[in-house]
Amino acid sequence: MKNVVLLGATGSIGDSCLNVIRQNKEHFHLFGIGLGSNLDKAQQIAKEFSPEHIFIAESHLDKSHDLFQSHSNILNTENELQALIQDPSVDIVISAISGFAGLKASYFAIDAGKTILIANKESIVAAGDILMPLAQTKNSEIIPVDSEHNAIHQCFPPHRDLKEISKIMITASGGPFREKTFKELSGVTLQDALKHPTWSMGTKITIDSATLVNKCLELIEAHYLFQIPESQIEIVVHPQSIIHSMVTFIDGSTIAQMSNPNMEVPIANALGLDQRLPINFEVIDFPGLNLSFEPISDGRDVIFEMAREVCNKKGNLGVIFNASNEIAVDAFLTKKIDFVDIYQVIQRTFNHFSCSKVNTLDDIFDYDKQARIQAEKVIKSLN
Ligand code: NAD
Ligand code: MG
Numbered sequence: 001m002k003n004v005v006l007l008g009a010t011g012s013i014g015d016s017c018l019n020v021i022r023q024n025k026e027h028f029h030l031f032g033i034g035l036g037s038n039l040d041k042a043q044q045i046a047k048e049f050s051p052e053h054i055f056i057a058e059s060h061l062d063k064s065h066d067l068f069q070s071h072s073n074i075l076n077t078e079n080e081l082q083a084l085i086q087d088p089s090v091d092i093v094i095s096a097i098s099g100f101a102g103l104k105a106s107y108f109a110i111d112a113g114k115t116i117l118i119a120n121k122e123s124i125v126a127a128g129d130i131l132m133p134l135a136q137t138k139n140s141e142i143i144p145v146d147s148e149h150n151a152i153h154q155c156f157p158p159h160r161d162l163k164e165i166s167k168i169m170i171t172a173s174g175g176p177f178r179e180k181t182f183k184e185l186s187g188v189t190l191q192d193a194l195k196h197p198t199w200s201m202g203t204k205i206t207i208d209s210a211t212l213v214n215k216c217l218e219l220i221e222a223h224y225l226f227q228i229p230e231s232q233i234e235i236v237v238h239p240q241s242i243i244h245s246m247v248t249f250i251d252g253s254t255i256a257q258m259s260n261p262n263m264e265v266p267i268a269n270a271l272g273l274d275q276r277l278p279i280n281f282e283v284i285d286f287p288g289l290n291l292s293f294e295p296i297s298d299g300r301d302v303i304f305e306m307a308r309e310v311c312n313k314k315g316n317l318g319v320i321f322n323a324s325n326e327i328a329v330d331a332f333l334t335k336k337i338d339f340v341d342i343y344q345v346i347q348r349t350f351n352h353f354s355c356s357k358v359n360t361l362d363d364i365f366d367y368d369k370q371a372r373i374q375a376e377k378v379i380k381s382l383n
Pocket of ligand 1: 011095263
């Protein structure tokens with residue numbers, strides 16, 4: 001029986017993790033959950049799984065909620081979160097908080113040498129220079145949950161020789177605006193952007209998928225997780241989202257991982273560690289399948305150029321890229337800017353900074369703050 005701490009338990013990835021755990025109750029005990037909002041859902045989870053600990057991010061505490069009547073030991077400070085993650089009885093930490101807000105949790109888990117299932121790609125993008133060496137020193141195993149990265153992990157298990165890889169192909173659905181030219185994006189609305197064709201996800205990642213920034217984050221995430229040069233990572237649009245990524249080896253073989261688009265599949269793989277866990281899934285209808293591949297929609301190259309620069313130069317560039325995007329997405333969600341302005345905010349913020357080395361987590365927080373201030377300035381200048 002493995003003790004699991006699920007951070008981001010009330011979110012979309014949280015839901016999928018709970019479904020996998022629900023189907024494999026004999027292997028996993030939900031030791032702790034963490035969330036930032038939706039206390040009603042937290043209460044339902046607590047009722048069903050009886051976690052020993054519940055962490056609620058401080059700014060969202062509503063002590064009048066029933067959850068506080070049924071649970072006296074609710075955690076809310078950063079120290080308490082750290083103690084929960086680092087508890088010796090915890091075997092697996094799932095990092096599924098959305099955005100930069102998830103970084104501290106990922107850091108605590110890696111620092112404690114835990115096995116960490118990482119959905120929160122923003123942690124790796126912003127702080128890969130700190131987290132990856134720390135994972136090595138602390139012997140923490142990082143297992144990717146993001147479907148593309150989990151696919152690569154399945155095609156190329158850890159501890160194999162990287163020299164065997166010729167290239168990695170990350171697939172992208174292309175999002176709701178795949179068939180639009182860059183010019184046509186100027187008319188799109190928030191509602192249009194929230195309609196993802198193949199995946200149902202949290203709001204922030206849904207917008208990232210519409211701008212294709214999600215693929216930029218995934219390129220950087222893959223570069224850090226698999227220690228592969230960006231020049232060996234290709235992005236290919238695959239609208240059906242059946243192949244989640246592919247690895248081509250130096251002997252000419254390509255291995256692809258496939259499933260219908262359902263996050264429970266990569267989560268089951270990650271949670272199972274070296275074992276296959278049984279889950280209910282929809283079988284691929286191969287005779288009815290028509291797989292297609294195409295290049296990235298035109299006009300979006302500029303964000304991929306920035307992402308490739310992040311991979312090549314690293315340092316503070318990942319945290320700046322991530323923070324500028326988070327501010328831009330927030331501004332779009334609150335209707336302060338148009339969809340196409342997201343690209344402007346990222347580009348102009350990113351170009352404002354030069355590359356510097358980062359040595360500590362504090363450096364990352366410092367650059368995050370600076371980039372957010374700069375991105376807000378760019379937004380003001382647009383209006
Ligand atoms: P979501 O918005 O549905 O859920 C986010 C969760 O994080 C919620 O439980 C929320 O309460 C919690 N949270 C937010 N701020 C918090 C804070 N400060 N402290 C504690 N908890 C906080 O998001 P999601 O779609 O589940 O995505 C989660 C992460 O997984 C993101 O990094 C995303 O990029 C990644 N991811 C998601 C999918 C997907 O299919 N949804 C796929 C791949 C990767
Ligand atoms: Mg993904």
